[in-house]
Amino acid sequence: MNGITLTLRTLHRGERRLAHDLVTVAERHRTEHEVHHVATDLSAWSREHVRRLAETGAEHGVTLGDPPGHSPDGVLATLRKKASEAVVHRPEPGLLLLRDLRELHLAAAENSLHWEMLAQAAQASRDSGLLALVSSCHPRTLRQMRWTNTMVKNLSPQILTSL
Amino acid sequence: MEDATDRIARPWGPRVPYGRHETWPARVDTFLADGVEPGAVQRWVQSASILHSDGDAMDIAVADGRMVGVRGRDVDRVNRGRLGPKDLFGWQANASRDRLTRPLVRRDGRLTETDWDTAMGLVAARSRALLDERGPGSIGFYTTGQLFLEEYYTLTVLARAGIGTHHLDGNTRLCTSTAAEALKETFGCDGQPGSYDDFDHADVIALFGHNIAETQPVQWMRLLDRFEGADPPRLLCVDPRPTRVAERAAVHLAPRVGTNVALLNALLHETIRHERIDRDFIAAHTVGFDELAARVADCTPKWAARICDVPAARIEEAAELVGTTDALVSTVLQGVYQSHQATAAAVQVNNLHLIRGMLGRPGAGLLQMNGQPTAQNTRECGANGDLPGFRNWQNDAHVADLAAVWNVEPETVPHFAPPTHAMQIFRYAEQGSLRMLWISGTNPAVSMPELSRIRTILAQERLFTVVQDLYLTETAQLADVVLPAATWGEKTGTLTNADRTVHLSEKAVEPPGEARPDLDIFLDYARRMDFRDKDGGPLITWDGPESAFEAWKRCSAGRPCDYTGLSYALLRDTSGIQWPCDARNPEGTARLYTDGISWAHPDVCESYGKDLVTGAAQEVVEYRSLNPDGRAMLKAAAYLPPHEEPDDEYPFQLTTGRTVYHFHTRTKTGRAPQLNDAAPDVWVEISTGDAERLGLGEGDLVEVTSRRGALRGRLRVTRIRPGLLFVPFHYGYWDTDGGSGPGRGTPGRAANETTVTDWDPVSKQPLFKTAAAALTLVERGDGRPSPAPTTTASAPADPGAAPPTSGGPAAHATRREPAGFPHGHEEGAR
Numbered sequence: 006m007n008g009i010t011l012t013l014r015t016l017h018r019g020e021r022r023l024a025h026d027l028v029t030v031a032e033r034h035r036t037e038h039e040v041h042h043v044a045t046d047l048s049a050w051s052r053e054h055v056r057r058l059a060e061t062g063a064e065h066g067v068t069l070g071d072p073p074g075h076s077p078d079g080v081l082a083t084l085r086k087k088a089s090e091a092v093v094h095r096p097e098p099g100l101l102l103l104r105d106l107r108e109l110h111l112a113a114a115e116n117s118l119h120w121e122m123l124a125q126a127a128q129a130s131r132d133s134g135l136l137a138l139v140s141s142c143h144p145r146t147l148r149q150m151r152w153t154n155t156m157v158k159n160l161s162p163q164i165l166t167s168l
Numbered sequence: 169m170e171d172a173t174d175r176i177a178r179p180w181g182p183r184v185p186y187g188r189h190e191t192w193p194a195r196v197d198t199f200l201a202d203g204v205e206p207g208a209v210q211r212w213v214q215s216a217s218i219l220h221s222d223g224d225a226m227d228i229a230v231a232d233g234r235m236v237g238v239r240g241r242d243v244d245r246v247n248r249g250r251l252g253p254k255d256l257f258g259w260q261a262n263a264s265r266d267r268l269t270r271p272l273v274r275r276d277g278r279l280t281e282t283d284w285d286t287a288m289g290l291v292a293a294r295s296r297a298l299l300d301e302r303g304p305g306s307i308g309f310y311t312t313g314q315l316f317l318e319e320y321y322t323l324t325v326l327a328r329a330g331i332g333t334h335h336l337d338g339n340t341r342l343c344t345s346t347a348a349e350a351l352k353e354t355f356g357c358d359g360q361p362g363s364y365d366d367f368d369h370a371d372v373i374a375l376f377g378h379n380i381a382e383t384q385p386v387q388w389m390r391l392l393d394r395f396e397g398a399d400p401p402r403l404l405c406v407d408p409r410p411t412r413v414a415e416r417a418a419v420h421l422a423p424r425v426g427t428n429v430a431l432l433n434a435l436l437h438e439t440i441r442h443e444r445i446d447r448d449f450i451a452a453h454t455v456g457f458d459e460l461a462a463r464v465a466d467c468t469p470k471w472a473a474r475i476c477d478v479p480a481a482r483i484e485e486a487a488e489l490v491g492t493t494d495a496l497v498s499t500v501l502q503g504v505y506q507s508h509q510a511t512a513a514a515v516q517v518n519n520l521h522l523i524r525g526m527l528g529r530p531g532a533g534l535l536q537m538n539g540q541p542t543a544q545n546t547r548e549c550g551a552n553g554d555l556p557g558f559r560n561w562q563n564d565a566h567v568a569d570l571a572a573v574w575n576v577e578p579e580t581v582p583h584f585a586p587p588t589h590a591m592q593i594f595r596y597a598e599q600g601s602l603r604m605l606w607i608s609g610t611n612p613a614v615s616m617p618e619l620s621r622i623r624t625i626l627a628q629e630r631l632f633t634v635v636q637d638l639y640l641t642e643t644a645q646l647a648d649v650v651l652p653a654a655t656w657g658e659k660t661g662t663l664t665n666a667d668r669t670v671h672l673s674e675k676a677v678e679p680p681g682e683a684r685p686d687l688d689i690f691l692d693y694a695r696r697m698d699f700r701d702k703d704g705g706p707l708i709t710w711d712g713p714e715s716a717f718e719a720w721k722r723c724s725a726g727r728p729c730d731y732t733g734l735s736y737a738l739l740r741d742t743s744g745i746q747w748p749c750d751a752r753n754p755e756g757t758a759r760l761y762t763d764g765i766s767w768a769h770p771d772v773c774e775s776y777g778k779d780l781v782t783g784a785a786q787e788v789v790e791y792r793s794l795n796p797d798g799r800a801m802l803k804a805a806a807y808l809p810p811h812e813e814p815d816d817e818y819p820f821q822l823t824t825g826r827t828v829y830h831f832h833t834r835t836k837t838g839r840a841p842q843l844n845d846a847a848p849d850v851w852v853e854i855s856t857g858d859a860e861r862l863g864l865g866e867g868d869l870v871e872v873t874s875r876r877g878a879l880r881g882r883l884r885v886t887r888i889r890p891g892l893l894f895v896p897f898h899y900g901y902w903d904t905d906g907g908s909g910p911g912r913g914t915p916g917r918a919a920n921e922t923t924v925t926d927w928d929p930v931s932k933q934p935l936f937k938t939a940a941a942a943l944t945l946v947e948r949g950d951g952r953p954s955p956a957p958t959t960t961a962s963a964p965a966d967p968g969a970a971p972p973t974s975g976g977p978a979a980h981a982t983r984r985e986p987a988g989f990p991h992g993h994e995e996g997a998r
Contacts, residue, residue: 037595038925039932042811043782094628096599152782159585160335163305167601 009126009135010067016119017058017069023112024051025073030105036093043152044109050125050145052112054116057086061138099164103157110153117146172982175199176846176975178380179959180826181251184985187398187663188711189369191528192390197804199981200229200237204759209236213906214740216663216671218314218541218656218832219254221344222384223665225743226251228259228657228676235259235657235677246364246669252385254831254843256981257553259657261839262677267638268652270474277989279640279650283690284682287649290437291606294632294654298603299331304582306601308335308593311551312609313343313540313834316661316673318716319686320542320549322708322725323608324556326690329574330699330707335602336581337553337611338546341590342934344538348554349534349931350514350548352775352784353803354522355761356742356795357729358547358558360708363746363758367391367401369531372493374404374486376517377503378537380413382828382960384666388412390559404489406431406502408823408889409853419486422889423476425821425939426508426810427953431483432516433807437464438487439523446672453765455795456802458673463804475807487551494522495531502539502825510804511930512780519802526942527772537666540832544664547682547907548729553587553932557727558767558774561586562788565771573723586785589932591925598625604636608686609653612643613908614666614900617923617934618876623909636689639835642900645908654679656970660713661687662739668746668757672733672739678888687713725750726772728760762799769798780805783929811926814940816889818874820858821892824919828960830898838903842979850881850917851956854896856941856965859885866969867949874941877921884954889963893941894962895919915957 027048034040052072062069092098120143127135173181175197184193200206203633212227225244229237238259243248245949271287273584298306311320320338322527327336348358353362367373368389381388385641394400395416405417406428414420423431439445452456456583469483476483490496498521504513514536525533538544550556559566561583572634588596594616595770596602605626616622626633626646634646644650658679664670669927678683684692691711699707710716714736733756735750760766767773776791778784780803786794797803814821829846830837837843852870859865868883872893881895888894897919901907906914910921922941927934955968956962964970 017420036598038591039783039927039929042926043929046808047782049996093598094600096601097822099601101597148782148784151779151784151786153767153780155784162585163596163601166305167302 009123009130010062010065012068012119012122012126013062013065014069016116016123017055017062019112019119020054020058021073022053022057023109023116024154026109026112027051030109031086032082033089033105034098034102035086035089040102040156047149047152050149054142057142059139061135064134096164096167099160100168103164104159106118106153106157110150110157113146113149113153117143117150120146131147169790172980174254174979175256175981176842176973176979177959179385180392181250181983183396184393185396186393188394190397192247192368192393193247193784194242194986195255196240196242196986197251197582197981197983198239199236202234202978204231211676212239213674213676214241215656215673215676216744218663219253219258219836219977220252221538221540221664221666222246222386223541223669224251224255224386224746225671226255230676233677235262237525241743243879246489246665246744246836248712250386250389253829254837257840257842257979258831258836260841261836262655262657262901262935264839266640267683268640269679269683271651271772272289272651272684274648282541288696291634291649292693294604295331295697295733302603302798304333305330305335305601306603307331307333308588308605309594310545310593310605310607310610310612311336311338313338313543313546314609315542315686316663316713317545317549317720318661318713319690320545320551321556321720322687322690322716324550325574325708326694328550329576329582330697332580332582334585335588335593335596336551337588337593338543338551339541339612339615340538340543340552341932342544342615343502343505343540343718344543344547344930345552345933346514346928347536347538347554348501349511350518353515353517353777354800355509355765356773356798357728358773359556359760359776360535360666360668361527361760362535362667364390365758366497366531366533367394369376370401370497371495371531372404372489373401374490374498375413375498375527376406376498377505377507378499378501379409379411379413379826379961380499383501383539385828392830402489404486408892409894409961410887410963414431414894419482419489421478421482421486423478425823425892427476427517427807428474428504428507428513429509429805429920430467430475430807432513432520433464433467434469434483435487435490436460436486436516436519437467438469439491439520440464441752444491445523449522449525453561454802456804457523460519460802460804463806472711481483481767491524496521497533497535498525499535499537500757501537503768503937504936505933508810508935509805509935510928510935515780515803515805522800522802528759533759535667539839542663543663544666544668546667548664548724553589554774555583555587557724558729559727560776562776574707575703576707577702580847591927591932591934594622594625597628597631600630603630604632604634604801605825606636607643608636611641611643611833611835611900613646614918614920615897617936618925619918619920620908621925633783636686639836639902641833642902642908651689652681652683653689654683658683659685659687660715664747669744670739670747671744672732672736683969687716724809765798765800768795768800774797777801778930780930810938812924812938812940818940818942820941820943821894822872822874822895822922822939823937824895824897824923825913827896827898827957827962829957831898833853833900834898842975846973847955847957849955850879850896850899850919850956851884851962852881853884853886853888853956853962855888855890855892857890858883859883862943865947865949866955866964867951869946869949871944871946872922872941873944874922874924876924877916879916879918879921880946882949882954884956884962884963885965885969893943897936
């Protein structure tokens with residue numbers, strides 16, 4: 006295990022977690038329609054990152070797993086959906102939404118830093134395949150961060166001044 | 169010459185052919201009420217149509233204090249005297265006996281008549297109480313695309329600087345916000361680049377999701393007249409329905425709904441691959457070409473053919489058509505704006521024009537259309553989720569400039585986040601942080617998606633709902649206070665059409681009963697609320713339409729939509745004039761971007777742009793590094809699959825749309841007998857193949873069900889794309905026993921019972937054209953045909969399946985062809 010494979014493994018875990026969390030947030034906030042739909046779309050990016058990290062890992066001699074499914078835990082997902090519909094007329098879930106968006110942002114930021122490390126390592130080791138992977142994936146991680154930031158910025162004035 | 173035509177049977181009337189680069193000849197259409205002779209008309213009063221975005225100029229015939237007819241204005245370059253069926257017959261709804269004539273307030277659960285002072289006192293008292301207890305974020309305004317400029321501007325000032333709320337948007341969110349957003353993404357700023365005059369010069373006209381024959385029938389007359397003349401245009405039609413446009417098209421593509429980005433990326437791929445691009449234009453006026461080229465490098469026609477389900481060869485033909493002409497005009501409407509990836513797709517049409525250098529000259533133009541008559545004013549006045557005059561809410565200098573115009577502190581105008589869009593305003597009402605919603609001139613209980621949800625929101629006890637309208641609409645029936653409004657012909661104001669043409673519409677008759685102009689209602693509210701500027705003077709300093717227009721001119725000064733060269737007197741003297749109209753362009757401006765891209769510089773742009781997938785906002789720093797010199801931005805987008813696709817339970821795709829005889833939720837056109845009779849009830853369109861497979865036929869009563877709800881209608885079998893159902897969205901419940909919704913023996917009738925609450929993350933426009941649905945037979949037809957018109961895209965595949973739609977003598981309009989075009993020249997606006 007060298008530094009690159011260690012980072013690949015860490016990032017693989019981070020993207021897996023983000024893919025899962027995006028789907029979970031999408032279900033929990035089903036009545037926040039934009040969050041629901043965009044988080045679902047963005048989880049596809051992280052799933053693809055997981056898949057491509059696993060491919061690159063294989064080339065570097067490490068075995069990394071598959072991406073999580075679209076909806077990883079059926080019963081819990083249904084519960085989250087029902088819970089979201091039950092409180093559709095309440096303002097308090099807004100606080101939970103802001104917390105979830107913050108957590109997604111931090112998870113994406115963590116991934117972004119790991120992509121940065123991989124890019125630097127790829128350049129230092131003249132690994133053009135690895136650099137190509139980072140160049141194609143890292144921008145989307147930054148877009149995930151920008152989205153969560155935008156949603157926090159747009160939603161927090163109303164949520165935090167209306168309770 | 170003068171003769172009469174049944175304009176229900178022949179919506180576009182007879183032809184007056186003309187050749188390419190010639191001036192469109194005039195044809196004056198007139199319709200007078202039964203029994204009114206032309207000599208009996210005492211006055212003709214200048215106006216323009218408010219039943220679509222075309223801006224058809226017309227004069228209202230007045231006799232004995234009543235409207236008795238209309239006549240097209242041949243002096244106007246938009247329509248040269250022509251009127252569409254809605255223009256000819258729609259005015260009769262103004263005199264409908266069920267107009268609201270007194271304010272209503274809810275007492276013990278029932279709407280009860282009252283006087284203005286009581287109703288407005290209640291609205292002002294509730295506003296003040298909410299401001300004290302919960303702050304400005306508890307009050308929202310949802311307006312329309314059917315008031316006048318002066319009214320939107322007044323509403324904007326009182327909402328944004330008086331109340332100080334973020335929550336002001338129009339139903340234009342449902343019809344035109346993608347047009348505005350696509351222009352902002354590409355050109356940095358809203359503003360229609362092209363002009364209708366481009367149709368006179370175009371060689372190829374590409375219509376993307378735009379059934380112009382039914383949405384802007386007078387411009388379709390222009391194209392029909394060109395087809396009959398020398399060097400006629402060739403059409404590309406992208407539409408899943410067999411529209412009149414599709415029938416006349418050189419190439420017709422009927423893609424699977426929700427796949428516009430894939431199709432457009434393939435057109436761009438072919439354009440670049442064949443070097444059908446203008447490298448000089450790209451180098452001089454754009455940024456982002458390399459990224460666009462890389463993005464579409466793999467988007468071959470074969471790739472798109474699989475996604476869109478159209479033959480690759482047809483895509484190649486379409487690409488050749490738009491790629492080899494020297495004069496391309498493209499138009500875009502709801503088939504793009506209300507579909508999946510709306511802004512991303514609309515932007516690719518902009519990209520096509522930029523890489524081909526098809527911009528800013530006669531016949532090379534781009535028209536990002538809109539649907540409603542005054543949607544353009546909603547946008548420019550800042551009532552559509554923007555700041556007035558296309559100012560940038562993220563740019564402190566722009567906010568300071570606006571605050572100076574209003575003589576308030578910049579902090580008074582909320583700009584810490586983007587103005588709240590309509591779908592989010594309704595969400596805030598749903599979760600309870602918004603406690604008062606003032607709805608003016610629109611009917612969300614029929615026009616918004618997922619109606620059961622909308623009705624639940626509007627019916628909440630804790631939400632104080634004010635509805636300002638002409639009739640007791642489905643929405644008004646759910647309100648706490650109903651304010652009776654005057655409509656066009658009963659009040660004065662200006663309106664601006666889809667190609668930036670400003671028209672004056674003058675008062676011709678008195679409004680019924682105690683109904684008041686929307687402007688007077690807003691001014692009354694502002695007085696009661698005692699809104700003040702920073703020096704303690706009144707915030708709103710005007711008291712009527714003309715002084716409001718003068719105030720707006722000051723707000724528009726130096727902005728892209730500059731009105732400073734216009735006045736009521738000038739508009740009265742001439743006819744429609746295209747903005748910007750200022751000291752440098754006293755006759756108006758036919759085309760934007762004739763000499764480079766003018767409003768994209770970081771210091772002047774309206775928006776720093778958004779991510780085309782996530783809608784995330786860019787900041788000025790990013791914008792400045794991407795586009796330091798203010799060029800047009802070529803923004804690439806990858807295709808994403810739609811969020812809801814057919815499955816075993818809901819095997820059809822479902823799209824909603826329009827017919828030429830109706831406007832919006834039929835509040836006016838359903839009260840005009842000729843229009844109502846032409847399309848009296850909802851219907852469901854299905855393809856011949858699907859009908860045969862399911863054993864269904866013309867006139868069968870079917871139920872269309874989605875995950876949200878259901879509606880019933882009689883089936884029309886057409887040449888629509890297989891696998892797709894179409895339902896017109898016009899029909900609601902005001903003329904059923906249900907009143908405001910289904911129930912009491914009334915089944916679902918509104919298309920929006922079934923549509924999904926999902927919107928484009930960039931423009932925030934809801935997706936009315938990308939849903940999955942099931943179809944079941946309720947009962948066999950009894951031999952009567954479906955109520956769908958036979959004259960339009962809803963024509964039966966078997967022409968014998970239904971008798972032809974006609975209006976009979978009651979729909980006879982006359983026409984006259986003057987010898988020459990009496991005024992002005994072709995270019996510019998006068």
